[in-house]
Amino acid sequence: MVVNPNEQMDFFKEEKNAFRPIHYLGSKLRILETISDIIDEIDPTYGRVYDVFSGSGTVSSYLGRKRSVTSVDIQEYSRILTSAVLQPFYEGELLEVKDRLLNYKLTNLQVCAEPLIQYEEWALAKASDNDIYDICELVELGSIMPYKNNERENISKGLKKALEETVMKLQDMNLFYSEKSITTRYFGGTYFSFKQASELDNLLNMADTFEGRVKDIVIAATLSTASEIVNTVGKQFAQPLKTLDSRGKPKKSLVTKIIKDRSVDVFKMFEMQLNKYFSLEKGNFNHISLCSNFYEALDNITSDTKVVYADPPYTRYHYSRYYHVLETMTLRDNPEITKVKLKGELRMSRGLYRTERHQSPFSIKSLAKEAFISLFSKVSEKNVSLILSYSPYDAEKESTPRVQTISELLELANKYFNKVDVLSIEGFVHSKLNAVGKNFEIPTNAEILIICTEANGEVRNNI
Numbered sequence: 001m002v003v004n005p006n007e008q009m010d011f012f013k014e015e016k017n018a019f020r021p022i023h024y025l026g027s028k029l030r031i032l033e034t035i036s037d038i039i040d041e042i043d044p045t046y047g048r049v050y051d052v053f054s055g056s057g058t059v060s061s062y063l064g065r066k067r068s069v070t071s072v073d074i075q076e077y078s079r080i081l082t083s084a085v086l087q088p089f090y091e092g093e094l095l096e097v098k099d100r101l102l103n104y105k106l107t108n109l110q111v112c113a114e115p116l117i118q119y120e121e122w123a124l125a126k127a128s129d130n131d132i133y134d135i136c137e138l139v140e141l142g143s144i145m146p147y148k149n150n151e152r153e154n155i156s157k158g159l160k161k162a163l164e165e166t167v168m169k170l171q172d173m174n175l176f177y178s179e180k181s182i183t184t185r186y187f188g189g190t191y192f193s194f195k196q197a198s199e200l201d202n203l204l205n206m207a208d209t210f211e212g213r214v215k216d217i218v219i220a221a222t223l224s225t226a227s228e229i230v231n232t233v234g235k236q237f238a239q240p241l242k243t244l245d246s247r248g249k250p251k252k253s254l255v256t257k258i259i260k261d262r263s264v265d266v267f268k269m270f271e272m273q274l275n276k277y278f279s280l281e282k283g284n285f286n287h288i289s290l291c292s293n294f295y296e297a298l299d300n301i302t303s304d305t306k307v308v309y310a311d312p313p314y315t316r317y318h319y320s321r322y323y324h325v326l327e328t329m330t331l332r333d334n335p336e337i338t339k340v341k342l343k344g345e346l347r348m349s350r351g352l353y354r355t356e357r358h359q360s361p362f363s364i365k366s367l368a369k370e371a372f373i374s375l376f377s378k379v380s381e382k383n384v385s386l387i388l389s390y391s392p393y394d395a396e397k398e399s400t401p402r403v404q405t406i407s408e409l410l411e412l413a414n415k416y417f418n419k420v421d422v423l424s425i426e427g428f429v430h431s432k433l434n435a436v437g438k439n440f441e442i443p444t445n446a447e448i449l450i451i452c453t454e455a456n457g458e459v460r461n462n463i
């Protein structure tokens with residue numbers, strides 16, 4: 001038995017030493033110690049662990065203090081975050097970043113964005129006096145990309161003028177199609193103030209002057225900054241604020257939040273985040289961060305690997321929708337924006353989502369079972385143990401159904417591993433499939449870990 005079922009565990013104890021690079025839905029912050037303890041029990045030799053759906057990097061960061069970690073996620077922003085939490089960051093490098101920062105506080109980008117920055121400051125000042133129409137209009141309709149795509153016919157004269165002047169300046173300075181202005185063009189006004197968005201671009205442009213590990217850390221601290229300051233409900237990127245009610249009237253209740261989020265100083269926040277990455281205790285291990293499909297990564301698993309920790313998505317909501325802003329800020333690839341039909345016409349989506357967002361098979365009902373079979377069989381074939389998280393936390397709301405049930409997963413797990421234990425918040429609820437009835441019920445809100453050991457190397461076509 002991996003964990004003593006009689007042992008009372010405090011699953012929700014504060015993880016004092018945990019590090020959270022970004023606000024993240026369904027992060028494992030509260031059960032890091034439990035995950036780590038179980039891994040230690042399965043592998044007391046402190047071999048390598050694979051964190052195959054690494055997301056925010058919180059788990060990799062925690063496990064990386066004791067053993068070598070290979071982090072894997074299909075999103076490049078996640079590779080950046082795990083690289084930053086796992087690799088060393090020396091004092092000389094920190095000082096060099098802070099030094100170079102001085103040259104990136106005010107650049108041509110702020111000159112270009114000046115008309116919109118000033119217009120927004122004027123609208124925010126009016127909002128402080130309870131006149132909220134203009135700031136709500138800017139949050140709703142002030143984004144540069146749809147304006148440039150001729151999708152802003154009915155905006156106020158003042159906003160139109162500010163947008164037009166900024167577009168002209170960006171074009172004059174050859175910054176309009178440049179990756180150097182990507183945050184300003186795609187997400188200024190909507191997710192961040194224009195001042196903040198252009199300063200986030202400055203930070204990414206500064207990151208370009210570094211290489212490798214330090215470049216990753218500078219980008220990661222910029223993403224952490226974006227996550228802290230974003231002007232949305234819940235600090236995610238799935239939905240910009242809806243500033244108008246169903247009758248098209250500005251919502252007064254949002255004004256305090258708009259003013260507060262948009263007044264956060266980007267450079268101060270960045271320095272705070274940078275210091276946090278610097279203060280991280282990082283072991284002397286050979287960590288690896290990969291942007292890859294889980295399957296290919298497991299195919300090439302290194303021989304020193306003893307355990308795989310897997311935390312895949314469980315609902316039909318794709319993670320790529322929640323963090324698309326971070327992915328675009330990382331890739332800086334001028335992505336196409338998804339279109340939606342509005343009053344018979346195709347318009348850019350409100351959220352400005354990239355068209356090439358990853359659609360995970362784990363979130364698609366018809367593909368999820370096959371994806372889990374691949375996961376179980378690949379880990380078993382490599383003769384490694386697997387800890388699978390089953391998360392009760394929904395991306396959207398409590399009642400969102402899981403694409404796979406616990407009993408379906410256990411049935412699969414038992415084909416590939418001779419020993420399968422289930423650990424929930426209450427301790428062990430079941431051990432072995434035969435003890436688990438078809439109507440297996442999990443306690444509401446229970447974090448579940450499915451612990452698969454004694455791999456039998458079963459080949460998948462026997463399923």
Ligand SMILES: C[S@@+](CC[C@H](N)C(=O)[O-])C[C@H]1O[C@@H](n2cnc3c(N)ncnc32)[C@H](O)[C@@H]1O
Pocket residue numbers: 024026027028029052053054055056057058059072073074075078292293294295311312313319320360361362
């Ligand atoms: C539940 S989240 C992981 C959360 C993470 N454990 C944490 O604490 O931050 C699931 C992650 O799986 C990633 N993902 C989805 N499909 C994938 C695939 N086929 N290969 C690799 N990663 C994938 C998503 O990008 C997302 O970051």
